Amino acid sequence: xLELRLVQGSLLKKVLEAVKDLVNDANFDCSTTGxxxxxxxxxxxxxxxxxxxxxxxxHYRCDRNLSMGMNLGNMSKMLKCAGNDxxxxxxxxxxxxxxxxxxxxxxxxxxxxxxxxxMDIDSEHLGIPDAEYHSIVRMPxxxxxxxxxxxxxxxxxxxxxxxxEGVKFSTAGDIGTANIVLRQNTTVDKPEDAIVIEMNEPVxxxxxxxxxxxxxxxxxxxxxxxxxxxxxxxVVVEYKVAEMGYIRYYLAPKIEEEEDTKPE
Amino acid sequence: AAxxxxxxxxxxxxxxxxxxxxxxxxxxxxxxxxxSEGTLPKTxxxxxxxxxxxxxxxxxxxxxxDSKTGAKKxxxxxxxxxxxxxxxxLKKKPNDFDPEKMSCWEKGERVPFLFVALAFDLISNxxxxxxxxxxxxxxxxxxxxxxxxxxVATVYLSANEIAPAHxxxxxxxxxxxxxxxxxxxxxxxxxxxxxxNTELGDLGLVAKGSRSTQTMMFKPExxxxxxxxxxxxxxxxxxxxxxxxxxxNRMKALLVATTDCEPLYLTRLLQAKLRLGFSGQTVLAAxxxxxxxxxxxxxxxxxxxxxLEEAAKIVKQVFTVLPVYDIIVPALLSGGVWNLPxxxxxxxxxxxxxxLAKPTKGVAEILNKFQDxxxxxxxxxxxxxxxxxxxxxxxxxxxxxNAERNTGKYPDVALALSRLKKPSVKSFILDCEVxxxxxxxxxxxxxxxxxxxxxxxxxxxxxxxxxxxxxxDMLYLNGQQLIQENLKIRREKLYESFxxxxxYFQFATAVTSNDIDEIQxxxxxxxxxxxxxxxIKTLDSDATYEPAKRSNNWLKLKKxxxxxxxxSVDLVPIAAFHGxxxxxxxxxxxxxxxxxxxxxEFQSICKIGTGFSDAMLDERSSSLRSQVIATPKQYYRxxxxxxxxxxxxxxxxxxVKAADLTISPVHRAATGIVDPDKGIxxxxxxxxxxxxxxxxEEATSxxxxxxxxxxxxxxxxxxxxxGDDD
Numbered sequence: 001x002l003e004l005r006l007v008q009g010s011l012l013k014k015v016l017e018a019v020k021d022l023v024n025d026a027n028f029d030c031s032t033t034g035x036x037x038x039x040x041x042x043x044x045x046x047x048x049x050x051x052x053x054x055x056x057x058x059h060y061r062c063d064r065n066l067s068m069g070m071n072l073g074n075m076s077k078m079l080k081c082a083g084n085d086x087x088x089x090x091x092x093x094x095x096x097x098x099x100x101x102x103x104x105x106x107x108x109x110x111x112x113x114x115x116x117x118x119m120d121i122d123s124e125h126l127g128i129p130d131a132e133y134h135s136i137v138r139m140p141x142x143x144x145x146x147x148x149x150x151x152x153x154x155x156x157x158x159x160x161x162x163x164x165e166g167v168k169f170s171t172a173g174d175i176g177t178a179n180i181v182l183r184q185n186t187t188v189d190k191p192e193d194a195i196v197i198e199m200n201e202p203v204x205x206x207x208x209x210x211x212x213x214x215x216x217x218x219x220x221x222x223x224x225x226x227x228x229x230x231x232x233x234x235v236v237v238e239y240k241v242a243e244m245g246y247i248r249y250y251l252a253p254k255i256e257e258e259e260d261t262k263p264e
Numbered sequence: 265a266a267x268x269x270x271x272x273x274x275x276x277x278x279x280x281x282x283x284x285x286x287x288x289x290x291x292x293x294x295x296x297x298x299x300s301e302g303t304l305p306k307t308x309x310x311x312x313x314x315x316x317x318x319x320x321x322x323x324x325x326x327x328x329x330d331s332k333t334g335a336k337k338x339x340x341x342x343x344x345x346x347x348x349x350x351x352x353x354l355k356k357k358p359n360d361f362d363p364e365k366m367s368c369w370e371k372g373e374r375v376p377f378l379f380v381a382l383a384f385d386l387i388s389n390x391x392x393x394x395x396x397x398x399x400x401x402x403x404x405x406x407x408x409x410x411x412x413x414x415x416v417a418t419v420y421l422s423a424n425e426i427a428p429a430h431x432x433x434x435x436x437x438x439x440x441x442x443x444x445x446x447x448x449x450x451x452x453x454x455x456x457x458x459x460x461n462t463e464l465g466d467l468g469l470v471a472k473g474s475r476s477t478q479t480m481m482f483k484p485e486x487x488x489x490x491x492x493x494x495x496x497x498x499x500x501x502x503x504x505x506x507x508x509x510x511x512x513n514r515m516k517a518l519l520v521a522t523t524d525c526e527p528l529y530l531t532r533l534l535q536a537k538l539r540l541g542f543s544g545q546t547v548l549a550a551x552x553x554x555x556x557x558x559x560x561x562x563x564x565x566x567x568x569x570x571x572l573e574e575a576a577k578i579v580k581q582v583f584t585v586l587p588v589y590d591i592i593v594p595a596l597l598s599g600g601v602w603n604l605p606x607x608x609x610x611x612x613x614x615x616x617x618x619x620l621a622k623p624t625k626g627v628a629e630i631l632n633k634f635q636d637x638x639x640x641x642x643x644x645x646x647x648x649x650x651x652x653x654x655x656x657x658x659x660x661x662x663x664x665x666n667a668e669r670n671t672g673k674y675p676d677v678a679l680a681l682s683r684l685k686k687p688s689v690k691s692f693i694l695d696c697e698v699x700x701x702x703x704x705x706x707x708x709x710x711x712x713x714x715x716x717x718x719x720x721x722x723x724x725x726x727x728x729x730x731x732x733x734x735x736x737d738m739l740y741l742n743g744q745q746l747i748q749e750n751l752k753i754r755r756e757k758l759y760e761s762f763x764x765x766x767x768y769f770q771f772a773t774a775v776t777s778n779d780i781d782e783i784q785x786x787x788x789x790x791x792x793x794x795x796x797x798x799x800i801k802t803l804d805s806d807a808t809y810e811p812a813k814r815s816n817n818w819l820k821l822k823k824x825x826x827x828x829x830x831x832s833v834d835l836v837p838i839a840a841f842h843g844x845x846x847x848x849x850x851x852x853x854x855x856x857x858x859x860x861x862x863x864x865e866f867q868s869i870c871k872i873g874t875g876f877s878d879a880m881l882d883e884r885s886s887s888l889r890s891q892v893i894a895t896p897k898q899y900y901r902x903x904x905x906x907x908x909x910x911x912x913x914x915x916x917x918x919x920v921k922a923a924d925l926t927i928s929p930v931h932r933a934a935t936g937i938v939d940p941d942k943g944i945x946x947x948x949x950x951x952x953x954x955x956x957x958x959x960x961e962e963a964t965s966x967x968x969x970x971x972x973x974x975x976x977x978x979x980x981x982x983x984x985x986x987g988d989d990d
Contacts, residue, residue, distance in 0.1 A: 044480040252479040
């Protein structure tokens with residue numbers, strides 16, 4: 001028996017919007033600690049890892065660990081039927097092949113039940129090693145989203161370089177090049193507007209902008225975003241989900257063209 | 265922020281060979297190892313025990329760096345490398361080859377796709393038929409020795425087929441969909457892939473080169489032969505809304521998992537353009553030979569001189585009557601090759617390869633060939649060959665000469681037959697020609713009219729072009745197989761089984777005579793009523809039905825054979841020269857090629873610039889203009905001195921007539937068959953029509969060209985000397 005009641009239903013709606021572009025089908029895993037998802041995009045280039053801790057739910061009952069395969073497009077269709085102020089409850093019986101989403105209006109005068117079929121998904125649950133990152137950048141999520149959008153109108157690859165000077169996002173395309181540099185700035189009115197750059201070692205990596213742009217779909221979830229970089233390692237783009245968890249995107253870097261021509 | 269904990273795995277996250285196995289173990293006991301404690305699992309703890317039991321993927325690009333897992337990686341690395349280093353063993357003579365030494369996987373384990381891809385790669389460097397057959401044979405033997413249940417899939421992939429031809433199952437993927445899949449799987453833009461495709465002319469090479477700048481989070485499972493083949497069948501099954509999208513995603517999932525030379529061959533397989541210089545016939549031969557080495561079930565019959573050749577022949581022969589690997593392969597494994605003709609018999613509903621006739625040049629030649637033998641002459645109707653199966657349950661299937669299902673094209677044929685078969689007839693296979701017919705004027709109409717009929721899902725009420733069935737052979741009747749019977753008996757059964765109804769169903773007009781004048785008159789009469797000429801068949805000795813064979817017991821004689829090389833030939837335009845003067849703006853001449861079935865290549869045979877009306881030239885030029893490619897295909901064989909202005913995809917088939925054939929230093933047709941270095945070319949070629957019913961691969965074969973040349977030499981020895989290329 002599974003019953004998860006989330007007062008802030010809009011969070012779940014936003015989470016789904018942040019994931020569904022990257023992944024079509026995924027397994028949601030429920031355990032006593034929380035509600036989580038881990039999935040790769042079909043090209044195995046990006047990985048999304050979501051966690052909503054049990055404490056964040058008003059009511060959290062999960063008798064035994066359960067893995068539910070869902071089509072995220074369909075799930076999103078259903079969640080779109082919930083009002084932004086609605087309380088969402090996720091329910092499933094053990095061994096059932098369906099999951100129920102219940103939407104309650106704040107005034108309790110409307111209750112909607114949506115039942116969705118589950119699917120069998122071959123999931124590859126992949127351990128992601130914790131890493132020591134050379135550089136960590138925290139910045140307003142809106143700013144990051146804007147940068148990715150702007151750069152993708154020029155090129156398809158972004159080079160993110162962190163140096164003493166700050167963090168530089170650059171791209172090149174047929175029509176020209178673009179460079180955007182952000183410097184550390186902690187003297188702001190609101191803490192979420194700060195740009196904090198923690199650099200142990202300078203680092204410079206290339207990534208496909210297409211993926212970055214789908215990560216920024218998580219912008220509504222959090223005012224800030226944290227970007228952690230290390231040479232030759234996937235970048236981690238993390239958005240906190242209220243006080244209850246996070247959504248982390250991992251993206252494998254592109255390697256330089258020269259290596260391309262090397263014999264394998 | 266990220267944890268400051270240095271783990272040894274961090275340096276090769278993108279292409280880690282062993283990490284992915286964590287996932288698998290978790291799958292096995294789902295629920296136990298779900299993310300806990302609000303952070304991702306500490307891999308160090310997870311990884312170590314897991315990778316022990318794991319059978320990690322080898323990937324050449326993973327860097328064995330750290331000491332801790334170094335040893336294991338060395339082991340994992342060696343998997344691909346081991347296979348790569350051993351693959352050359354396949355080139356050994358089958359007698360010296362030991363499948364045990366070749367296999368790099370456990371018995372019963374799914375055969376890795378890489379193994380087949382590497383074998384293909386080995387073949388791509390060979391041109392000798394015997395070596396290629398040996399490699400294929402040894403490859404199949406390795407599969408039989410380890411995982412025989414994967415043999416069907418391996419054979420299908422080698423033959424580059426998805427399902428028996430008559431099932432009409434095709435991958436149905438356009439080049440643009442493959443381009444999309446490649447660009448998405450490898451993180452390239454579509455434009456880039458397209459551009460490279462124009463440059464390289466082979467999407468397979470593009471795919472191979474695209475595996476590149478984008479690294480991956482985790483490497484997917486290595487592909488297996490069965491996985492690839494099953495996915496192909498799933499792709500073929502996708503239909504309806506979003507089917508292209510679904511096909512693309514399935515291809516993408518395969519492409520993402522490819523390594524080494526796999527993308528090259530996977531892409532070519534998807535395009536159904538393997539082009540490694542061997543054909544389905546070679547695969548059958550290799551299969552037969554592999555079965556001999558695997559023989560536990562039966563011994564070759566005593567006095568078998570060369571069991572290998574004999575076995576190859578048996579498998580090929582059985583395939584002509586039952587072209588279904590899914591039945592033949594298991595029968596080979598369980599019953600052995602010597603029992604195959606007994607265990608695999610032809611089956612109602614499965615098309616048999618139609619028997620074909622050899623061209624001849626005149627009545628005299630026929631009398632010469634059929635001395636002292638009783639033979640019969642039949643009209644050769646100009647329509648579409650059809651093999652009609654009538655099942656016990658009352659349903660019909662109609663197959664074309666290529667075993668394609670034409671049932672939906674000819675509902676009227678089925679209707680006529682069910683009306684005109686006699687009540688005693690419960691099941692049959694009929695060999696016949698379906699011909700367009702004007703029932704008012706009681707006249708046979710030319711093939712061109714027939715080709716205007718719709719091809720699929722024809723509704724009886726919408727039919728504008730009526731057809732008449734001209735039946736000439738009966739292969740099966742009421743549960744009884746007839747192909748081993750003489751034509752005389754088969755024909756009697758045929759005549760007994762149907763009522764004629766002129767304009768709907770008729771028996772092919774026939775005469776039995778050995779009088780030269782009478783035959784000549786019969787030939788003239790056949791041409792008068794709109795036939796192409798005659799087919800001459802042995803009647804009561806050496807007169808069995810020989811499936812899929814161009815037999816000496818059936819000869820064809822066309823009216824216009826006499827003044828030229830005999831039969832017209834069907835050739836593929838592969839290049840063209842810009843027109844000048846009056847022909848500015850269109851192509852002035854085209855380069856034609858025949859098709860070498862064994863080597864799977866198009867060989868140039870002549871330039872053609874005559875026989876075109878202006879309208880036809882316009883039409884052909886504009887139709888081919890959309891097929892222009894930047895560089896010739898790798899499987900084009902063209903003399904160096906020709907230098908055409910543009911090259912084409914092989915798409916059209918043209919029926920061409922020529923004065924005669926001659927040895928040519930320029931053209932490459934049938935090189936190696938008649939002359940070791942020189943090819944054959946056509947003199948004074950003239951375009952008759954476009955063969956819409958033929959695919960480029962069904963063009964006249966190099967072997968047929970060589971036969972025509974030999975026949976001509978035989979009949980007119982003087983021609984050879986004056987031969988001179990135009």
